[in-house]
Amino acid sequence: MKIEIITIGDELLLGFTTDTNAAYLARELAAHGVEVVRRATVGDDAAAIAAAVREALDRTGAVITTGGLGPTADDLTKPAIAEVFGRRLEIREDIVAMIEERFRVYGFRGPMPASNRQQALVPEGARVLENRHGSAPGIWIEDERHRWVAMLPGVPREMRGMTGDVIIPELRARMGEVREVVRSRTIRCMGISESHLADQLGDRARGVRGLPLAYLPSVAGIDLRLTTRGMSSAAAAALLEEAVAELRPIIGAHIYGEEDADLADVVLQRTRERGLRIAVAESCTGGMLGARLTTIPGSSDVFVGGVIAYDDQVKVKLLGVDPGTLRTHGAVSEETAREMAAGIRRSLGAEIGIAITGVAGPTGGTPEKPVGLVWIAVDVSGRVRANHRIYPGHREEIRQRATQSALDVIRRMLGDA
Amino acid sequence: MKIEIITIGDELLLGFTTDTNAAYLARELAAHGVEVVRRATVGDDAAAIAAAVREALDRTGAVITTGGLGPTADDLTKPAIAEVFGRRLEIREDIVAMIEERFRVYGFRGPMPASNRQQALVPEGARVLENRHGSAPGIWIEDERHRWVAMLPGVPREMRGMTGDVIIPELRARMGEVREVVRSRTIRCMGISESHLADQLGDRARGVRGLPLAYLPSVAGIDLRLTTRGMSSAAAAALLEEAVAELRPIIGAHIYGEEDADLADVVLQRTRERGLRIAVAESCTGGMLGARLTTIPGSSDVFVGGVIAYDDQVKVKLLGVDPGTLRTHGAVSEETAREMAAGIRRSLGAEIGIAITGVAGPTGGTPEKPVGLVWIAVDVSGRVRANHRIYPGHREEIRQRATQSALDVIRRMLGDA
Numbered sequence: 001m002k003i004e005i006i007t008i009g010d011e012l013l014l015g016f017t018t019d020t021n022a023a024y025l026a027r028e029l030a031a032h033g034v035e036v037v038r039r040a041t042v043g044d045d046a047a048a049i050a051a052a053v054r055e056a057l058d059r060t061g062a063v064i065t066t067g068g069l070g071p072t073a074d075d076l077t078k079p080a081i082a083e084v085f086g087r088r089l090e091i092r093e094d095i096v097a098m099i100e101e102r103f104r105v106y107g108f109r110g111p112m113p114a115s116n117r118q119q120a121l122v123p124e125g126a127r128v129l130e131n132r133h134g135s136a137p138g139i140w141i142e143d144e145r146h147r148w149v150a151m152l153p154g155v156p157r158e159m160r161g162m163t164g165d166v167i168i169p170e171l172r173a174r175m176g177e178v179r180e181v182v183r184s185r186t187i188r189c190m191g192i193s194e195s196h197l198a199d200q201l202g203d204r205a206r207g208v209r210g211l212p213l214a215y216l217p218s219v220a221g222i223d224l225r226l227t228t229r230g231m232s233s234a235a236a237a238a239l240l241e242e243a244v245a246e247l248r249p250i251i252g253a254h255i256y257g258e259e260d261a262d263l264a265d266v267v268l269q270r271t272r273e274r275g276l277r278i279a280v281a282e283s284c285t286g287g288m289l290g291a292r293l294t295t296i297p298g299s300s301d302v303f304v305g306g307v308i309a310y311d312d313q314v315k316v317k318l319l320g321v322d323p324g325t326l327r328t329h330g331a332v333s334e335e336t337a338r339e340m341a342a343g344i345r346r347s348l349g350a351e352i353g354i355a356i357t358g359v360a361g362p363t364g365g366t367p368e369k370p371v372g373l374v375w376i377a378v379d380v381s382g383r384v385r386a387n388h389r390i391y392p393g394h395r396e397e398i399r400q401r402a403t404q405s406a407l408d409v410i411r412r413m414l415g416d417a
Numbered sequence: 418m419k420i421e422i423i424t425i426g427d428e429l430l431l432g433f434t435t436d437t438n439a440a441y442l443a444r445e446l447a448a449h450g451v452e453v454v455r456r457a458t459v460g461d462d463a464a465a466i467a468a469a470v471r472e473a474l475d476r477t478g479a480v481i482t483t484g485g486l487g488p489t490a491d492d493l494t495k496p497a498i499a500e501v502f503g504r505r506l507e508i509r510e511d512i513v514a515m516i517e518e519r520f521r522v523y524g525f526r527g528p529m530p531a532s533n534r535q536q537a538l539v540p541e542g543a544r545v546l547e548n549r550h551g552s553a554p555g556i557w558i559e560d561e562r563h564r565w566v567a568m569l570p571g572v573p574r575e576m577r578g579m580t581g582d583v584i585i586p587e588l589r590a591r592m593g594e595v596r597e598v599v600r601s602r603t604i605r606c607m608g609i610s611e612s613h614l615a616d617q618l619g620d621r622a623r624g625v626r627g628l629p630l631a632y633l634p635s636v637a638g639i640d641l642r643l644t645t646r647g648m649s650s651a652a653a654a655a656l657l658e659e660a661v662a663e664l665r666p667i668i669g670a671h672i673y674g675e676e677d678a679d680l681a682d683v684v685l686q687r688t689r690e691r692g693l694r695i696a697v698a699e700s701c702t703g704g705m706l707g708a709r710l711t712t713i714p715g716s717s718d719v720f721v722g723g724v725i726a727y728d729d730q731v732k733v734k735l736l737g738v739d740p741g742t743l744r745t746h747g748a749v750s751e752e753t754a755r756e757m758a759a760g761i762r763r764s765l766g767a768e769i770g771i772a773i774t775g776v777a778g779p780t781g782g783t784p785e786k787p788v789g790l791v792w793i794a795v796d797v798s799g800r801v802r803a804n805h806r807i808y809p810g811h812r813e814e815i816r817q818r819a820t821q822s823a824l825d826v827i828r829r830m831l832g833d834a
Contacts, residue, residue: 011631012440012456013443013453013454013455013456014443014444014447014453014599014644015440015441015442015443015444015445015447016440016444016601016642017440017451018435018437018440019435019436019439019440020435022432022436022458023429023432023433023434023435023436024432025432026430026431026432027431027432027433028432030431030432036431036432036463037430037459037460038429038430038455038457038458038459038465038469039429039430039458039459040455040456040457040458041439041455041456041457042454042455042456042823043454048454048455051469052455055472081760085831096652128815162664175802176666182431184433225433227431227433280704282704282707284711285707285708285711286704286707286708286710286711286712286716286720287697287699287703287704287706287707287708287711287723287725288704288707288708288711290699290703290705290725290727291702291703291704291705291708292705293703294703294704294705294725294727294777294816295700295703295812295813295816296701297778297779297780297812298780299703299727300727300728303703303728304727304728304730304731305724305725305726305727305728305731305735306704306724306725306727307722307723307724307725307735308697308704308707308722308723308725309722310707310711310716310717310720310721310722310723311717311720311721311765313721313765313766314721314722314765317764317765318722318724318735318764318765347732347734348728348735349730350728360711361714362714363714363715375746395712396712399708399712400575401709416445
């Protein structure tokens with residue numbers, strides 16, 4: 001099954017809003033064997049909406065639109081598409097009742113604003129798609145040649161909810177047995193450069209089992225993505241599993257997870273399994289490592305807390321760093337990092353102490369200690385590993401990379417489960 | 418001048434990559450008086466590329482493409498568009514020489530891979546657009562009816578650089594005097610709900626001076642955006658200034674900045690002006706407030722550091738919170754927040770102490786203290802303001818909103834500069 005996506009809105013066309021709906025829809029549809037062959041964006045302009053929908057219907061016959069279903073004057077999707085199908089708009093009293101009910105629930109008094117009645121307008125003969133996630137229902141309109149348009153709201157949360165609730169089930173029912181899907185698997189790697197990873201993969205650097213390998217570097221490390229096309233769901237899953245199984249032993253300990261695994265989550269799990277607890281001492285990252293760890297629900301049984309030792313006096317006072325160490329070696333040094341890690345561990349009674357101290361820039365660099373230099377020390381019950389890197393990029397990138405690296409040092413020190 | 422944008426690539430069409438290029442181009446072009454009337458995305462498929470470009474040329478006559486200019490087999494933009502214009506591709510030896518030079522600079526030995534010669538293929542009669550930001554040059558192709566396509570690389574950094582270097586100057590030269598641009602101004606508000614803001618604006622809630630007002634709520638507060646269309650650059654600037662001047666006194670202290678102002682930056686500036694210093698005590702935000710403040714370069718003269726008191730023992734040990742307070746009122750309470758703020762201020766010798774303690778969820782809520790309940794206390798030299806809110810949303814959203822609120826309390830306590 002082939003379809004087109006049309007996203008509607010001046011905000012998108014002017015670039016004030018980045019179009020995340022189109023990418024989401026495309027991924028969801030591809031995973032269920034529906035191929036998106038073209039995407040388009042038009043503004044809040046009835047003629048432009050009608051023209052784009054008409055062309056897409058002529059070309060592909062199946063269209064999903066997002067946006068322009070709200071109660072305001074610039075929401076033109078329904079009248080424009082009703083026009084393409086030669087249908088009139090009619091007020092649906094069941095929708096009016098539903099909207100009035102919602103007004104009552106939220107405590108509004110008096111009559112519903114007239115503008116909200118616009119949300120109850122539906123092209124004659126069209127089907128209303130229930131929206132459990134917001135006020136504007138979706139619409140499915142179809143002609144006698146089975147050419148159809150599904151109109152979804154533009155609010156991402158509502159659009160996503162309705163895609164799962166209504167669109168995927170409807171398309172699956174229409175497709176019968178799905179013969180061809182697009183599927184992917186992602187292997188998440190950390191602590192190795194893109195070129196070293198390619199070297200290590202050798203013959204498989206460009207692909208494995210006939211599947212091309214995409215390298216996606218980011219502050220989280222390098223993701224390797226394998227994608228199948230034109231296969232059945234079962235065959236795709238089997239081939240991807242074989243390919244991943246072939247790559248896993250070659251990449252080894254650089255792999256920290258798959259798909260959307262979060263390194264902070266991986267570290268919390270391993271630490272929890274070993275009955276240990278973590279405390280952090282952060283200088284240049286200013287709390288970012290603590291924030292990463294506490295993003296994960298349930299982190300409180302492993303993460304005790306920490307000290308943000310931005311000023312050197314805090315390193316001395318709350319972490320017990322020797323002022324002599326700061327004078328002799330400086331705040332960004334192996335010695336200071338080690339004392340910070342030991343200090344926070346001792347102070348908070350945790351088994352694992354992590355310290356990060358570096359030059360995040362943009363100023364403050366010297367020839368000996370350039371912007372990007374970061375020392376990390378991890379102290380696990382007295383066993384300490386300290387290392388340094390000079391990270392590329394701007395201030396925020398340096399801090400994010402240092403945070404991810406610190407997590408990776410713990411992961412490696414704790415070893416596999 | 419009207420144009421269309423076509424972004425090219427399977428990764429975009431499959432939704433693996435979100436299309437940020439299209440939004441960037443649209444904003445840049447609109448600010449220079451170029452109207453984007455349609456956007457489309459097609460995959461790495463020569464027929465689809467050619468069809469989309471042909472339609473856009475017929476409709477609008479001016480097209481910018483991004484993507485598909487690389488050295489690999491799936492980079493089909495040049496042959497597809499050469500075909501539309503009925504031109505052959507020819508090897509340009511000046512480009513070959515340039516690429517070989519780059520290979521030498523990066524230390525590669527031996528002959529250049531044959532695949533790289535593809536980057537030197539150019540449609541006959543087309544102009545090469547210099548790319549100072551990467552290896553693939555851009556292409557400008559035009560027919561005798563002055564219909565044109567500008568092909569840019571898909572790598573965002575390269576595309577953005579070339580838009581400024583080449584595309585904007587070329588379009589400005591073609592447009593002559595620009596009579597109509599799209600311009601916007603954004604007022605950033607915090608500490609007021611969308612409906613209260615609309616009430617406060619009264620007659621101006623939907624627009625001011627004929628300019629529509631867009632409400633853009635996020636975890637950073639509510640942004641109000643005014644947009645002009647179809648005016649000269651000078652007239653747009655003057656009208657926007659008048660409109661903002663009219664709104665400013667009505668919204669008053671809820672405004673913390675304009676355009677992309679960061680509340681953390683605003684707080685650091687006000688604190689610096691008063692010669693004060695900040696220390697933080699974070700429970701549910703786990704370091705996020707410290708990370709926000711230290712994102713701003715030069716924060717070290719104002720931000721001393723803090724304590725991440727995730728476990729209650731850390732609240733007692735490093736912040737001096739009375740265990741009796743925790744027993745009687747609980748960790749999420751006004752009393753605990755006040756003691757945390759006073760404790761961190763005293764411990765680190767800062768004038769301003771901020772404390773955040775709350776239930777970030779998804780579990781841990783009770784009828785009395787539901788998920789989303791957050792207490793914030795700010796202690797400025799002994800003058801304390803404490804307040805609580807129940808934030809909607811999921812864990813990360815609750816934490817981000819609490820962090821932004823804490824910053825806003827300091828801003829309001831310090832008053833205007």
